Amino acid sequence: MSSVKIECIGTDRYRLGESPVWDEKENSLLYVDITGRKVCRWDAGSGQVQAVSVDAPVSSVALRKSGDYVITLGTRFAALKWKEQLVTTIAQVDRDKAKNRFNDGKIDPAGRYFAGTMAEEIRPAVLEPRQGSLYMLCPDHSVVKHFDQVDISNGLDWSLDHKTFFYIDSLSYSVDAFDYDLQTGKIGNRRSIYKVEKEENIPDGMCIDTEGKLWVACYNGGRVIRLDPETGKRIQTVKLPVDKTTSCCFGGKDYSEMYVTSASDGMDRERLSQQPQAGGVFKITGLGVKGIPPYPFAG
Ligand SMILES: O=C(O)[C@H](O)[C@@H](O)[C@H](O)[C@H](O)CO
Numbered sequence: 001m002s003s004v005k006i007e008c009i010g011t012d013r014y015r016l017g018e019s020p021v022w023d024e025k026e027n028s029l030l031y032v033d034i035t036g037r038k039v040c041r042w043d044a045g046s047g048q049v050q051a052v053s054v055d056a057p058v059s060s061v062a063l064r065k066s067g068d069y070v071i072t073l074g075t076r077f078a079a080l081k082w083k084e085q086l087v088t089t090i091a092q093v094d095r096d097k098a099k100n101r102f103n104d105g106k107i108d109p110a111g112r113y114f115a116g117t118m119a120e121e122i123r124p125a126v127l128e129p130r131q132g133s134l135y136m137l138c139p140d141h142s143v144v145k146h147f148d149q150v151d152i153s154n155g156l157d158w159s160l161d162h163k164t165f166f167y168i169d170s171l172s173y174s175v176d177a178f179d180y181d182l183q184t185g186k187i188g189n190r191r192s193i194y195k196v197e198k199e200e201n202i203p204d205g206m207c208i209d210t211e212g213k214l215w216v217a218c219y220n221g222g223r224v225i226r227l228d229p230e231t232g233k234r235i236q237t238v239k240l241p242v243d244k245t246t247s248c249c250f251g252g253k254d255y256s257e258m259y260v261t262s263a264s265d266g267m268d269r270e271r272l273s274q275q276p277q278a279g280g281v282f283k284i285t286g287l288g289v290k291g292i293p294p295y296p297f298a299g
């Protein structure tokens, strides 16, 4: 564990970095700046970042089987053609909730796009409660609502045997599990597998490793934690040089590196001068565990 190394990739600082996803074909890391309204792609070879600006808060990005990407934009699921910088709407949700937007999203092992919504934040983590829902965009472009009453829909991933869905509603301060039916995408039997501790603050984005353990980025906690979903115990803590760590994914060669996004929104000048890397994207090496490739959207 002593060989764990953390570095900030590049010099760009984002307002609300989120949704890191490794794009193996491009040897690149994709991520979004939600409030900065852009989708970014960092080329691991050249170190260059390309960005596509969009017309609404963009909260997640995912690979697409047919090439290019899908995103959650405002309250829409949309397709993004990278080269053309072209965004086209696939489906819309929460039409009755003008102030809602999508938040975190990820593709399930069968190629469905899961993403949840939340109310507009007055400031980070302060918002009208229970306005969000969890949705699933199917490959045929139909949308299913799984449940509502969500405060801040956040981290999500699936167990390696695809029988469990893990989910975080941030303001419940809990990491939850559901039984998962991969055939139908149905979820059930919700239970909490981990209650975050006070200094861990707000559980945000999440990903699984090849040992079936969960990694959770802790917003205002300045860390990622590794959890054993079987025992409900935390087995590792990795601290980062910024407080507002938002999400994590594995990438790089053999998915042996971890990438962590962060935010700078809501920090005053003094705080920002103490944490000059706030809003940066970090690469962690030497963890000694690997991740799995992201699933692409099948539609
Ligand atoms: O990163 C996200 O998922 C949200 O969009 C953020 O706004 C934070 O999570 C929130 O402020 C604290 O929970």
Ligand SMILES: [Zn+2]
Pocket (backbone or CB within 6 Å): 018, 103, 104, 154, 155, 204, 205, 246, 247
């Ligand atoms: Zn998040």
